[in-house]
Amino acid sequence: MNIVEVLDQKQRVKFLDIARIIYKNDPNFACPLDGEIGGIFDPKENSFFKHGEAIRWILTDGSGKVIGRIAAFINTNKAFSFDQPTGGCGFFECIKDREAAFLLFDTAKEWLKERGMEAMDGPINFGENDNHWGLLVDGFLPQGYGMPYNKAYYQEFFESYGFQVFFEQYSYHVDRSKPFPERFAKIAEWISKKPGFEFEHFKFSNSEKYIQDIIEVYNEAWKFHDNFTPIDIEDIRKIAREGKGILEEDFIWFAYHEGKPIAFFVAMPDINQVLRKMNGKLDFWNKLKFMYLLKRKTITRTRITIMGVVPKYQRFGIESAIFWKMDKAIKAKKQYTEVELSWVGDFNPKMISIYESVGGVKMKTHYTYRYLFDRNVPFKRTAIIPLENRGTKASKE
Missing domain, CATH: 3.40.630.30 (Gcn5-related N-acetyltransferase (GNAT))
Structure with a gap:
């Protein structure tokens, strides 16, 4: 070899x-x-x-x-x-x-x-x-x-x-044909009507504003976590540019308190349902096929890729309110029948509890492995996130 x-x-x-x-x-x-x-x-x-x-x-x-x-x-x-x-x-x-x-x-x-x-x-x-x-x-x-x-x-x-x-x-799946849990719906309605709190979804016409809001929430929500590094704003701008025509504006939600961004959730249509037919190639004909399949509403699943809530607001029911609003937006688009909530680490029991509370069923498990070069050094798994440091999150260490 x-x-x-x-x-x-x-x-x-x-x-x-x-x-x-x-x-x-x-x-x-x-x-x-x-x-x-x-x-x-x-x-x-x-x-x-x-x-x-x-x-x-x-x-x-x-x-x-x-x-x-x-x-x-x-x-x-x-x-x-x-x-x-x-x-x-x-x-x-x-x-x-x-x-x-x-x-x-x-x-x-x-x-x-x-x-x-x-x-x-x-x-x-x-x-x-x-x-x-x-x-x-x-x-x-x-x-x-x-x-x-x-x-x-x-x-x-x-x-x-x-x-x-x-x-x-862990990746969880939610069947969108099932009703939103009543307990969470009541919490969501209550927080949505509470003075000072506002919720709105992303708009491409004002994308730079929302990108800045993501950065602000991200840095505040993750700064207490081990190995935190600030997110590169150019990476977010690139996703927004390349996602135009694919992203659904009302699948990306923000929460504000007295005008200050305090949370965001991002769900993306699962374009793998289209890419599966292209074998990794995006030549001229596959681009035409891609656009055709998008217009035919081939995509039936959306994936929540990242979410963040500033720690001081995590007990306000913000997660419930955004899930509730996102649930309504997804159900309004009939082709979407399933939501994947991915991924959440075993080190984040709070997020696992939220996923299960909104009807998520664990469907997939991935492992992140570590190999120590000195085989005599004791191995340690990643630590559970302390409650006081948990800015609600998924898909992040």
Whole structure:
């Protein structure tokens, strides 16, 4: 076997194509767009290169056939905030061959060790953890956009190599045909009418204002969490630009108290239901197909990707009010029959309780693993978020 760094266009194509080979004829797999994956490794597109570095490799057999891939990265804003300096590996794909898998893991580990790392998380993303983060271990169903899908045998590869579960990630599904829980509806109505509180949804015509509101809430809600790093405003602007024509304005909600933003929820149509038909390619004809399928209202599921409530307002029923308003907006669009609430970590029992209270049923479980290079160092799982530090959140560490 031969492992080589991805440096030229031919190797970049092979890095992408191995996923198409491994998941060929798998009806649950929606191939991410080539441009999206390529952008993660492009310093011009991925802001994480401002405070980190990334590399990727492909693995070939004796005949030159690609049989696996892996990437490694260091986010210097977080790497040195753990007990052991920690990098990451991700975008792992491999045929069912333990020797091949271990060679890929070894390659990522050695690259990280050379740069002062003492541990490796995986499979993770060189970016925010709402996309391409974690290994699917339960719920081998069609995944929502950004949620990883993988072969079941990958779990044995990670665990036999020595990775241990750092935290578990749960995705819940809500059947929109069922009524909104009455108790939450009453709380929502009460807070919606309370003087000083206002709720409104996103509008593209005033997108910069809402982007600034997201930044303000995000920084306030997450600043007490371990390993907090401010969000890059350009990343939010990019999502807004690229999402025009796809995002539903009334699936993104904000709460205000006396004019100050105190919460936001973001739900996105699950475009995987369209991308599944494109095999990762967005050429001219697939762009036409994409627009046609959008107009045909092919998408029936939406995914709540991130939410945040400023800690001092978390006991006011803000979550109930936004869920209630979002529920009404979703039900008004008849094609949407399901909402995915993803993902929430096992370290955040408050958010798990909210998901279950609004009718969510746990459908999928992903693991984020950690591998300590010194095998004699005691392993610690991620800590439960203390109650006083819980700015309600999902899809964030």
